[in-house]
Amino acid sequence: MEKRRIAVVGFGHVGCGAVEALEVAPDLELAGVVLQDEGEIRRACCSLGSVPVVRHLAELEKVDAALLAVPSRCVPKLAPPILETGVATVDCYDIHGDPLMTLRATLDPIAREHGTAAVISAGWDPGTDSVVRTLLEALVPRGITYTNFGPGMSMGHTVVIKGFEGVEDALSLTIPKGCGLHKRYVYLKTRPGTDFDALVARISQDPYFAHDEVHFFPCEDVQALVDTGHAVHLERRGSAGKTHNQKVDFLMSVTNPAATGQVLVSAARAVLRQRPGAYTLPEIPPVDFLPGDRESLLHRLI
Structure with a gap:
């Protein structure tokens, strides 16, 4: 199976977490890291060995998706030009409400026009917690x-x-x-x-x-x-239904950067399985986040 090539933009806490998750992903590989700051470039080169560290995404060989491990307020400016090159994007935009929905509405036509996809807010909240909230509401309407x-x-x-x-x-x-x-x-x-x-x-x-x-x-x-x-x-x-006093709990304790980096990597797998457009995590079938073919996954999970 040919591994899909994923670039990581940014090398802070979350970027490092994403790199580590990619290193153990069976179906994905790290294409390189994209940075602008000279100090960050030196630090990344020391940490990553032979992994390419570049200033521009175009300097990397064949990239299928770019993980935007950058501050949320940088995403609206950074994602569109990447999508315009036909490369899928995944970000961990963490501002809830109207700004999140505005970002989705902005990126959706750009992704459609250029035949690619974007997954926004692929952290754990918003992100996987959003999926859990959706399931909880299905259980207790x-x-x-x-x-x-x-x-x-x-x-x-x-x-x-x-x-x-x-x-x-x-x-x-x-x-x-x-x-x-x-x-x-x-x-x-x-x-x-x-x-x-x-x-x-x-x-x-x-x-x-x-x-x-x-x-x-x-x-x-x-x-x-x-x-x-x-x-x-x-x-x-x-x-x-008509039955009251239903209570469902979900509890998670994590190392924040590792959890966010892993969600980004799982969403990178999912974004490459979607039709062109922009998506939040609740819109994507959960099975698309997992490595392997769908039939085998369903046989094991169901």
Whole structure:
């Protein structure tokens, strides 16, 4: 069986996780890593040995799909030109609601026009948790689903904070309060001369934080606090048919970058099995995420 060739764009926590998942995938292979920053290029070259590390996707030989392991706010600009070359894209865009649906609506006609496909928000939330929420609602059609994150490090929120002027290092932790409510603990190491209170005010207005209860703490050694573990507890309570008091739970505890990287790689397999267009994870048959032929997989899983 010829392995499909997958490029990884970005080599942060999630990019590293995706590379590791590709290294053990039986049907996929790493075509190379795409980076712009010179320091990141040197670090990747040291880590990856003979794996090509390039500045542009076009420098790699035959790429079937590109995994966009980049900050979410970079995806809307980065994905379209890749799709226009006929290469499929998979991203881990993590902004829920209207921005996610706008991205899907933007990429769908581009992918269709160029005969390829895109999978968006292929992380674990949004992503695999979205699939679980769909199944929970199928089991319990009337009711409420509570999504409880953490406690753990939010990579997306941490990346956003690090982009603020005056921040030298940062960590954002998600703390569950129960019934879908959360608070965030943000640890900040600021650059000399930075007004801490003014910085906090700016961060608090960012859409990533504006709707949450957030507590900020000055910190001289953020790295001493970093643990990339995370968790989620999904609860669905309601009725099935005319029967009330139905309750279904899903609990997951993971190393965040490894989980996200693995979902990206599984979605890379799935995107190559879809018709042209843009998809979220709940729209894709679950069997398409797994290696092997469909009949054998169904025989084993059913």
